[in-house]
Amino acid sequence: MAQNDTVTRILDTAEVLFAERGFAETSLRTITSKAKVNLAAVNYHFGSKKSLIQAVFARYLDPFTERFHGALDDLERRYQGQAIPLEELLETMARSVLEVPAERNSLKVFMRLLGLAYSQAQGHLRRYIQQDYGSVFTRFTELIRQATPELPDAERFWRLHFMLGTVIFTLSGLDALRDIAEKDYDEHVTVRDLVRRLRPVVVSAMQAPLPAPPTAREA
Amino acid sequence: MAQNDTVTRILDTAEVLFAERGFAETSLRTITSKAKVNLAAVNYHFGSKKSLIQAVFARYLDPFTERFHGALDDLERRYQGQAIPLEELLETMARSVLEVPAERNSLKVFMRLLGLAYSQAQGHLRRYIQQDYGSVFTRFTELIRQATPELPDAERFWRLHFMLGTVIFTLSGLDALRDIAEKDYDEHVTVRDLVRRLRPVVVSAMQAPLPAPPTAREA
DNA sequence: CCACGTTTGAAACAATTGTTTATAACCAGG
DNA sequence: CCTGGTTATAAACAATTGTTTCAAACGTGG
Numbered sequence: 001m002a003q004n005d006t007v008t009r010i011l012d013t014a015e016v017l018f019a020e021r022g023f024a025e026t027s028l029r030t031i032t033s034k035a036k037v038n039l040a041a042v043n044y045h046f047g048s049k050k051s052l053i054q055a056v057f058a059r060y061l062d063p064f065t066e067r068f069h070g071a072l073d074d075l076e077r078r079y080q081g082q083a084i085p086l087e088e089l090l091e092t093m094a095r096s097v098l099e100v101p102a103e104r105n106s107l108k109v110f111m112r113l114l115g116l117a118y119s120q121a122q123g124h125l126r127r128y129i130q131q132d133y134g135s136v137f138t139r140f141t142e143l144i145r146q147a148t149p150e151l152p153d154a155e156r157f158w159r160l161h162f163m164l165g166t167v168i169f170t171l172s173g174l175d176a177l178r179d180i181a182e183k184d185y186d187e188h189v190t191v192r193d194l195v196r197r198l199r200p201v202v203v204s205a206m207q208a209p210l211p212a213p214p215t216a217r218e219a
Numbered sequence: 220m221a222q223n224d225t226v227t228r229i230l231d232t233a234e235v236l237f238a239e240r241g242f243a244e245t246s247l248r249t250i251t252s253k254a255k256v257n258l259a260a261v262n263y264h265f266g267s268k269k270s271l272i273q274a275v276f277a278r279y280l281d282p283f284t285e286r287f288h289g290a291l292d293d294l295e296r297r298y299q300g301q302a303i304p305l306e307e308l309l310e311t312m313a314r315s316v317l318e319v320p321a322e323r324n325s326l327k328v329f330m331r332l333l334g335l336a337y338s339q340a341q342g343h344l345r346r347y348i349q350q351d352y353g354s355v356f357t358r359f360t361e362l363i364r365q366a367t368p369e370l371p372d373a374e375r376f377w378r379l380h381f382m383l384g385t386v387i388f389t390l391s392g393l394d395a396l397r398d399i400a401e402k403d404y405d406e407h408v409t410v411r412d413l414v415r416r417l418r419p420v421v422v423s424a425m426q427a428p429l430p431a432p433p434t435a436r437e438a
Numbered sequence: 439c440c441a442c443g444t445t446t447g448a449a450a451c452a453a454t455t456g457t458t459t460a461t462a463a464c465c466a467g468g
Numbered sequence: 469c470c471t472g473g474t475t476a477t478a479a480a481c482a483a484t485t486g487t488t489t490c491a492a493a494c495g496t497g498g
Contacts, residue, residue, distance in 0.1 A: 006445080022339055024243040027485065038447055043487060045445090118392060119338035120241055126395075154404040158416050161396055162385045166424075169384025170377075173337060176345070177380055185373040196430045197377050204427035205385075208419040214412070225475080246455065257477050262457060264475090 007045050009035040015056045019112040023053055023120055054128050057117070060100065060110050061129070065136045068096040072139060086147040090202055093140065094195050107191050108174055115172030148206060155210065163202050170194060226264050228254040234275045238331035242272055242339055273347050276336070279319065279329050280348070284355045287315040291358060305366040309421055312359065313414050326410050327393055334391030367425060374429065382421050389413060 013035035017026045028049060032039045046052040071092045075084055101107040117125050141160060148156055170177065171194065178189055232254035236245045247268060251258045265271040290311045294303055320326040336344050360379060367375055389396065390413065397408055 022241075022243070024241070025339075028487090029485080038445095039486095040448090040488080041446075049486065115338055118388070119334055120244075154400065154406050155416065157400060157404065158389075158396075158413070159420060161389055161392075162417065162420055165385045165388025165392075166381045167384075169337070169388050170380055173380075173384075177377075181373065181376060185376065187373050193433070194377070196433060197374065198381065200427040200430050201378060201381055201424045205420045205424040208423035211415045211419050214415060247457090248455080257475095258456095259458080259478085260476075268456065 006037050006041055009037055010042060010045065010052070011056060011059060014052055015059075015109055015113065018053070018056060018116065019109040022116060023049075050124055053125060057113065057125070057129065058132075060104060060113065061133050063103065064096065064100040065133050067100060068093070068136055069139075071096050072136075072143065075143075083146040083149070084143055086144070086206060087199075087203060089140070089143055089147055090199065094199070098192070098195065108171070111168065111171035111174065115168045118168065151206075152210075159206055159208075163205060166202065166205075167198065170198070225256050225260055228256055229261060229264065229271070230275060230278060233271060234278075234328055234332065237272070237275060237335065238328040241335060242268075242344075269343055272344060276332065276344070276348065277351075279323060279332065280352050282322065283315065283319040284352050286319060287312070287355055288358075290315050291355075291362065294362075302365040302368070303362055305363070305425060306418075306422060308359070308362055308366055309418065313418070317411070317414065327390070330387065330390035330393070334387045337387065370425075371429075378425055378427075382424060385421065385424075386417065389417070 010031065014026070014031050017031055017034070020026075028042050029039060032042060042049065042052055046055055075088060075092055097110075098107065101110045104110075117129060144160065145153070145156060151159070171191065174191070174194070181187060181189055229250065233245070233250050236250055236253070239245075247261050248258060251261060261268065261271055265274055294307060294311055316329075317326065320329045323329075336348055360375075363379065364372070364375060370378070390410065393410070393413070400406060400408055
């Protein structure tokens with residue numbers, strides 16, 4: 001199948017280049033020449049560069065959200081209305097993240113793309129992701145809420161984003177960090193190693209004591 | 220003084236635009252028109268766009284590193300060779316970060332720039348920062364090492380970067396997150412609020428139990 | 439085999455980018 | 469005052485960008 005082949009080659013090449021250099025820094029000519037397709041093919045098949053970017057994300061996020069929803073279904077069935085422990089929820093999320101790129105490209109690319117979606121301005125991207133994939137995140141946070149009833153809502157909100165930062169920042173900058181780590185501690189880290197290290201850190205962070213109330217002179 | 224005025228206006232405008240949209244997405248024409256200076260002024264005073272980017276960083280990092288070094292000097296003098304407690308070190312870093320932009324622009328811009336330095340490819344930037352400001356980071360990590368002797372070196376390395384991600388991600392995305400937080404919990408968060416919330420989270424994260432050793436099937 | 443919608447191909451387009459050039463304005467020191 | 473180096477200005481440059489165009493090739497259903 002000719003079209004599908006062209007479309008796939010564009011997506012495969014684009015996601016790697018985007019992950020390496022960002023969206024604005026990756027030209028369509030770079031993509032199409034590396035993918036060995038005609039320059040006009042991108043606009044023909046995707047309409048625009050913006051749509052290509054969204055298509056790259058969709059190819060990761062569609063299977064991920066489906067799998068994650070399924071995993072949450074299992075979990076809720078297993079716990080029958082009781083609150084699901086925090087560790088279970090985090091574990092489930094980690095597993096869902098780890099599984100998806102196995103059937104696609106590398107996890108590194110996936111994480112790097114997520115990091116870019118947050119850091120690059122690209123307003124259209126954040127809007128697109130929020131609109132199409134926000135529901136699974138809402139569902140997850142609600143379960144987290146039930147798992148951490150002792151936390152005030154605002155505190156939990158911020159801590160979730162603290163941890164989101166930890167994960168995205170680390171995994172999306174993995175290559176650079178891995179180079180340093182290997183040189184200094186000659187240890188070859190895999191993504192799975194990192195997830196293993198992340199687990200106790202995230203759990204402890206979420207269960208940290210509440211902050212002291214603001215002092216008077218901070219007002 | 221004419222030159223200084225032009226140079227300052229360029230830097231003031233550039234740092235805001237860079238923080239808002241990233242480096243590649245901000246053209247020299249946008250900067251110079253908003254700053255009301257001639258387009259050629261950037262190349263005349265800075266040489267190139269790359270150098271302008273570095274100059275924007277230097278204007279934040281120079282006073283920061285000086286202040287931070289000074290604060291660490293005080294701390295070491297006060298503790299006379301004994302290990303400085305982890306909380307003190309983190310507190311000192313937080314204070315140094317909070318103080319600097321007070322004499323310059325907003326902390327938000329500073330954090331956003333730091334986030335960009337990591338996320339945008341811009342190889343030259345990371346190299347420049349590492350080369351010119353790496354020493355204070357090295358000094359800080361060594362003190363952290365003495366404060367957390369129970370942590371294996373590699374584990375501490377990764378946890379420090381976990382926390383770096385937490386801080387940079389949260390503070391650099393502050394605007395978007397603040398909007399959500401205000402709408403959902405009608406709470407007006409300041410940067411100082413966030414630092415207060417971050418403190419116990421970071422401490423707990425650094426002191427989390429060590430991860431379980433990798434299981435056999437993960438090899 | 440032919441006709442028709444789909445896909446590819448090479449070229450051109452218009453807009454934008456960073457940088458350079460040459461000229462003018464400025465502003466001190468003699 | 470005017471002269472010499474510094475700064476400002478407008479214009480042009482060359483390169484690169486995303487997108488469009490239109491003709492050629494393709495491939496499938498009649």
